[in-house]
Amino acid sequence: MILPKVELHLHLEGAAPPAFIRGLAAEKKMDISGIFDERGDYAYGDFWDFLKVYEAATETLSTPEDYRRLTLAVLEESAASGVIYSETFISPDFCGGRDLGAWREYLHAIREAAELAERRDGITLRGIVTPIRHFGPEKAKEVALCAAETAGDWIVGFGLAGDEKTLKNKDFAWSFDAAREAGLRLTCHAGEWGGPESVRDAIRDLGVERIGHGVRAIEDLALVDEIAEKGIILEVCPGSNVALGLYADFRAHPIHALRERGVKVTVSTDDPPFFHTTMAREYQMLADAFEWDDGVFDEIARTSAKAAFCDEGTRDKILKKLEKADA
Ligand code: ADE
Ligand code: ZN
Numbered sequence: 001m002i003l004p005k006v007e008l009h010l011h012l013e014g015a016a017p018p019a020f021i022r023g024l025a026a027e028k029k030m031d032i033s034g035i036f037d038e039r040g041d042y043a044y045g046d047f048w049d050f051l052k053v054y055e056a057a058t059e060t061l062s063t064p065e066d067y068r069r070l071t072l073a074v075l076e077e078s079a080a081s082g083v084i085y086s087e088t089f090i091s092p093d094f095c096g097g098r099d100l101g102a103w104r105e106y107l108h109a110i111r112e113a114a115e116l117a118e119r120r121d122g123i124t125l126r127g128i129v130t131p132i133r134h135f136g137p138e139k140a141k142e143v144a145l146c147a148a149e150t151a152g153d154w155i156v157g158f159g160l161a162g163d164e165k166t167l168k169n170k171d172f173a174w175s176f177d178a179a180r181e182a183g184l185r186l187t188c189h190a191g192e193w194g195g196p197e198s199v200r201d202a203i204r205d206l207g208v209e210r211i212g213h214g215v216r217a218i219e220d221l222a223l224v225d226e227i228a229e230k231g232i233i234l235e236v237c238p239g240s241n242v243a244l245g246l247y248a249d250f251r252a253h254p255i256h257a258l259r260e261r262g263v264k265v266t267v268s269t270d271d272p273p274f275f276h277t278t279m280a281r282e283y284q285m286l287a288d289a290f291e292w293d294d295g296v297f298d299e300i301a302r303t304s305a306k307a308a309f310c311d312e313g314t315r316d317k318i319l320k321k322l323e324k325a326d327a
Pocket of ligand 2: 189
């Protein structure tokens with residue numbers, strides 16, 4: 001039986017299948033052929049090139065209807081991998097250019113698609129509003145205001161993605177404070193391209209309870225112990241880290257060592273088609289690399305459900321689904 005999975009770290013645009021983006025480009029007569037290789041997959045070099053290709057692909061997504069179709073396509077793929085609950089990063093940076101009225105329209109379309117997918121595939125989706133770091137703190141403030149206005153039972157979190165080498169975490173403190181005041185739960189990409197100090201800064205300066213990636217904490221064991229003691233959750237995306245060259249392969253990835261030292265790790269795909277992965281593949285690669293059995297994956301799914309930013313009623317439903325699969 002396919003194991004039920006809970007995914008906490010998924011960029012909606014980053015989950016767009018290349019054929020989907022090519023179709024949109026063709027409809028809109030946009031030439032973005034330069035971002036694909038000869039097989040039709042996304043083509044990029046390093047992480048910074050990946051960000052450029054990501055943003056070029058995202059330019060084809062220019063209406064709420066595009067996002068409605070994208071959300072349906074993404075959730076179909078997630079559900080096929082056994083995902084029963086997912087949290088996705090979405091941004092008014094890409095959805096409506098930080099205009100609140102436009103953002104509400106994009107959000108409405110995404111939510112409509114999520115409701116349809118829930119009825120169709122039994123997968124539940126929630127949103128984490130996520131400014132793009134290299135667009136700068138002023139734009140992040142506008143994003144935070146959009147997030148605060150739409151915070152509730154569906155927009156449940158606030159994050160920060162993009163080029164981790166740009167700016168300090170504390171440059172975004174205003175936005176994180178505004179999001180927290182609006183009742184949003186907080187996460188931040190750190191410890192992916194930045195070292196352990198970026199994880200420390202995110203905890204201290206932004207007050208996050210989850211870290212996107214966070215894997216480079218392993219370079220400072222005192223920090224690893226602090227993360228474990230504070231119960232901070234790492235949204236680990238091993239296939240993403242390997243594809244982007246952070247680690248040579250799954251066996252060299254620190255997820256196993258972090259877990260052994262008591263850190264609450266979860267497993268996600270980040271931007272699955274970019275990294276030729278799915279949640280099912282992540283599980284398979286981890287099982288092969290570390291001899292993890294179903295018991296480990298069951299624990300990880302329950303850790304993820306407990307760390308989800310959704311309301312308690314939704315959490316109970318996910319946990320019940322996981323229990324039922326165990327029985
Ligand atoms: N945006 C999409 N994927 C990302 C990643 N892995 N790190 C930072 N920003 C991202
Ligand atoms: Zn990410």
